[in-house]
Amino acid sequence: MHLAALHTPSQIQLNQDGHLKHFLTIDGLSKETLTKILDTAQSFFNDQNQLITNNLLEGRTVMNLFFENSTRTRTTFEAAAKRLSANVLNIDIARSSTSKGETLRDTLWNLEAMATDIFVVRHSSSGAAHFIAKDVCPHVAIINAGDGRHAHPTQAMLDMLTIRRETKKKFEEISVAIIGDIKHSRVARSDVAALQTLGCKDIRVVAPNTLLPYGFEEYGEDVRLFNKMEDGIKDCDVIITLRIQNERIDSPALSSQAEFYKMYGLNKERLALAKPDCIVMHPGPMNRGVEIDSSIADGAQSVILHQVTNGIAVRMAVLALAMQGQLQEKGLLEAIAG
Ligand code: NCD
Numbered sequence: 431m432h433l434a435a436l437h438t439p440s441q442i443q444l445n446q447d448g449h450l451k452h453f454l455t456i457d458g459l460s461k462e463t464l465t466k467i468l469d470t471a472q473s474f475f476n477d478q479n480q481l482i483t484n485n486l487l488e489g490r491t492v493m494n495l496f497f498e499n500s501t502r503t504r505t506t507f508e509a510a511a512k513r514l515s516a517n518v519l520n521i522d523i524a525r526s527s528t529s530k531g532e533t534l535r536d537t538l539w540n541l542e543a544m545a546t547d548i549f550v551v552r553h554s555s556s557g558a559a560h561f562i563a564k565d566v567c568p569h570v571a572i573i574n575a576g577d578g579r580h581a582h583p584t585q586a587m588l589d590m591l592t593i594r595r596e597t598k599k600k601f602e603e604i605s606v607a608i609i610g611d612i613k614h615s616r617v618a619r620s621d622v623a624a625l626q627t628l629g630c631k632d633i634r635v636v637a638p639n640t641l642l643p644y645g646f647e648e649y650g651e652d653v654r655l656f657n658k659m660e661d662g663i664k665d666c667d668v669i670i671t672l673r674i675q676n677e678r679i680d681s682p683a684l685s686s687q688a689e690f691y692k693m694y695g696l697n698k699e700r701l702a703l704a705k706p707d708c709i710v711m712h713p714g715p716m717n718r719g720v721e722i723d724s725s726i727a728d729g730a731q732s733v734i735l736h737q738v739t740n741g742i743a744v745r746m747a748v749l750a751l752a753m754q755g756q757l758q759e760k761g762l763l764e765a766i767a768g
Pocket of ligand 1: 502503576582585616617672673675713714715
């Protein structure tokens with residue numbers, strides 16, 4: 431499927447009251463919806479900055495359906511669902527009947543018949559989560575945990591929560607550089623969309639031309655391209671480094687990883703060009719010595735592990751908001767998110 435075909439009409443993602451129903455992509459969602467996700471996520475931290483536990487999703491079943499490998503995303507969805515007191519089932523796709531020729535649709539209908547309320551789906555095909563969302567029962571929610579190179583909306587929201595919590599500045603006031611393999615990265619696409627929706631005016635994409643997506647010019651005038659790393663990160667408040675997505679690259683985009691590190695690797699000298707309080711982020715998994723030097727990954731400006739913790743809060747928020755209709759009947763959600 432061509433990625434342009436996936437510019438999701440917001441009505442698929444919202445119910446008739448305008449609340450989140452599925453979470454498939456950032457595209458088409460309003461600043462209010464994204465802010466609601468951030469505020470709800472923030473409400474899941476207590477005064478000591480620790481994640482809380484509650485019973486918002488007691489009696490609900492969340493099914494993790496990961497057709498692609500994952501460490502952080504799958505585990506933090508599980509941790510989030512458990513903190514909301516949901517039942518969590520992790521489907522072992524490698525051992526499931528999809529390997530016996532069953533279609534995705536049939537697998538899904540069978541899993542849906544097991545009283546599932548929310549499916550968290552990761553798939554290597556762009557559009558898989560949309561495809562499923564069009565086909566499930568009306569009370570079932572689909573959360574996209576990454577589809578091909580298309581979208582990774584919960585990663586974008588945990589990145590936004592991290593920026594908000596760590597910089598303590600308004601999105602309108604910050605400069606953000608996203609560095610590396612933009613072309614194959616669903617994180618980059620979703621981060622750019624979230625930053626634009628939240629009002630960021632200076633989004634810089636730093637990459638060689640071989641790692642830029644087609645149609646990049648259509649991103650808008652608040653997104654600028656830099657081929658030279660030193661220019662791209664100058665005076666930035668936030669740097670997001672990305673892994674080279676080798677599993678999605680079919681023809682050589684780089685001469686070598688060593689060459690990439692030389693041109694685009696984040697090291698001390700380059701980080702010194704950004705603002706002194708610039709934060710460094712990475713969605714993981716990280717390739718030390720390729721896109722980022724170890725001294726930076728483990729250094730004082732790195733918030734990479736905070737992103738992981740914030741991922742639990744954001745995923746709690748998205749799971750809770752996707753069940754908002756039912757929770758409102760119980761009057762529970764307002765009590766938490768205000
Ligand atoms: C990202 C993904 O899967 O798209 N990782 C993640 O979800 N934490 C980025 C990547 O794999 O490089």
